[in-house]
Amino acid sequence: MASSKLFSRLTIFPNYQVKLSALSCIKRNSMINNNMKTLVSYFSNSTKYQYDLVVIGGGSGGLAAAKEAVELGAKVAVFDYVTPSPRGSKWGLGGTCVNVGCIPKKLMHQAALLGEAIHEAAAFGWQIPGEPKSIINDWDSLKNAVQNHIKSVNWVTRVELRNKNVDYINGNGYFKDNHTVVGVMKNGDEKVVTADKIIIAVGGRPRYPDIPGALEYGITSDDIFSLDHAPGKTLIVGAGYIGLECAGFLNGLGYDATIMVRSIVLRGFDQQMANLVAEEMEQRGVHFIYQAKPKAVKKQDDGRLMVHWVDKNGEMHQDIYDTILFAIGREALTVQLKPENAGVQILQENKKIFAENEQTNVSNIFAVGDVLHKRPELTPVAIHAGKLLARRLFGNSVEQMDYTNVATTVFSPLEYGCVGMGEEDAITHYGKENIEVYHAFYKPTEFFIPQKNMSHCYVKVIALNNADERIVGMHFIGPHAGEVIQGFSAAIKCKLTFPILKSTVGIHPTSAEEFTRVFITKSSGMDPTPQSCCS
Incomplete structure (x- = not known):
């Protein structure tokens, strides 16, 4: 049997015992060609260590990699420990997003929007007892509701790791060498584990200014x-x-x-x-x-x-x-890992790691998420990169993470969503003479009756002015910006052009349809302010 075919068949049975059986079979038959030697080395290495993979960091990226690796047959452990903030705040498993980032932020943003909606409701005919101005939010009730939700997510995450047979170690991990991680437990004891491969996914924490108080x-x-x-x-x-x-x-x-x-x-x-x-x-x-x-x-x-x-x-x-x-700003939590013990290089200016295709300068050590230099600090980015990395390490995949054209949204009171380049970056990259900027202010239908301010509801499309007019950036300010920009981010990934955008029929009346109606260019000098809801 050709060695490449044998390897292909073996990788679909990643069970540990199958690895040992395959190794025994290979040795018994004295296969000595170069590919067989590589295969023997691969299986032998996996028996040297307690784990095929250790992940340091229990946030979105690390957990995604760990769970994907287990599905592919790897034996996996995850170290996670939250050092209390200077104020004493601490939280459970799940990382920044779940505990002190995206999730609580979106819930409190929603609380604010609901308060706004209460004040608008009277204009739509709702009978509200008393004066809407007297309606106030109770901080303790909101905070407790948010924290109860977070704790439920912490618990579900723990259960999921247990069900998937991922060993969870609640310890502050650091490197002893490039194959050994030491976890300092709450009681001060140390737990030492070895692994064939290690992923750094410790994320970052907020910085404080160096000023008194x-x-x-x-x-x-x-x-x-x-x-x-x-x-x-x-x-x-x-x-x-x-x-x-x-x-x-x-x-x-x-x-x-x-x-x-x-x-x-x-x-x-x-x-x-x-x-x-x-x-x-x-x-x-x-x-x-x-x-x-x-x-x-x-x-x-x-x-x-x-x-x-x-x-x-x-x-x-x-x-x-x-x-x-x-x-x-935030600083990566890499120094506490003692990366010098494993030979991992970090950048002094921001403590981040430069890792081409998530691989550090040490061949068996990888990194995902916010610790990566010049990569988007976004939860979905870390999750996707973690999954793809695990597939390459344990599933014979070759697919790399694409960090370009990642959509994001700022959940400001009037939300801002975008994908691709901003206008300044497009000019720098392509030259002002090689792009066209289409833009328009618009009037959301739901803003009319309560007479809400709509002077900042705005869309911008940045396209190349060559033959195909490929779109390189889309920007939206208005209600539900995240929901609006998500679909357009898929279109950008499919090389959306301005003619295709213009030929798309919009859904009326929505804010998202404004992208399909935009036609005024900045270079024309025309007024981008609409005269009616359907102009």
Whole structure:
């Protein structure tokens, strides 16, 4: 039998005993060609270690890789441990997204939207007892509901790992060498395991500024969703998507929210869209302090916090807040892994790992998720990359992760969804003379009766102006932006062109159909504001 055919047949039976039987058969028959030697080495290596795979990190990417590997016959263990935040917040299995990221953020965003809907309901004929303005949100009730949901997800995740025979080790893992991981348990004991392959999936945690009082009195997104008291008047330092989302739902829940912007809003996103999002938030009552940096946080006698900051001219200012939330970026949790023991190289500027096709500079050690340098820090990206990696390691697959044209949404009060390039990046990459930007403001039907502000509802399509007019970016600000942009992201992946987009019949009346109706180019100078709902 040809060696390649034997290998193909063996890989569909990844059971450990089958591996041993196959190895015995190969040795008995004294097959000595090069391919057989490789096969013998492959099976022999899998018997040297306790596990075929150890995953360090119990977040979305690591768990996806672990579960996929088990389905392919690998013996797998997962290390996961949550170091409490400086404020003392901690959580269960599932990583950032489940516990202190996407899930609680979306739930609190939804709570804010429901409050908005209550105030709009009277315009649609609903009889609401009392004045809608008197309706307030109870922070404790909301926080408890969110945390109860998170705990249920933690429990389901644990059960799923057990049912799939993934060994869960609640220990803080670090490298002893490139095949050995040591887990420090809660009681201080150490658990040592060996593995043929190891995946780093530890994600990251929020950074604090190096200023007096920040660690002592500030919180981050690690804390806001389980805060044991109403946040009150809140300063959010940082204008990335986390800062804007937190400020947005806090404002929607009725709290005074201010965003301190060091340089620009939503760095890395299309800046026209980012500024429209910020303008909408300002009109809703969120305050912005532009081009400023905090210098110190001091606790007052009444327990409130005095924040000192400096503006672009070097002048000092101060104000008092109940809560200071830092959202100035995140740092990968790689240093605590002692990567030097395994020879894994990390980048000093951000502690991340450069890993081509998820493989680090050490051949048997891989990485997925937020620890990767210059990769989208998004849960679905980590999950998909983790699954594909496991298939390559244990399923004889060759499919690589495609990190281009990944859609995302900022869950600001008026949501912003996008896929592909922003206008600035498209100009840099292709040249301004080689692209055409189509755009339009639009009027969502549901905004008319309650007379909601629709001045920032806007779509943008960026296309090449060559023969096929391939679309390289799509941007949407409006209700349900995530739901709208998801389908268009599949179209972009299928090389959507502007003529095909224009030939698509829209669903009326929806906001998503505005993409199929857009025709005004920026270069034409025409007014992109519609005159009616159907213009």
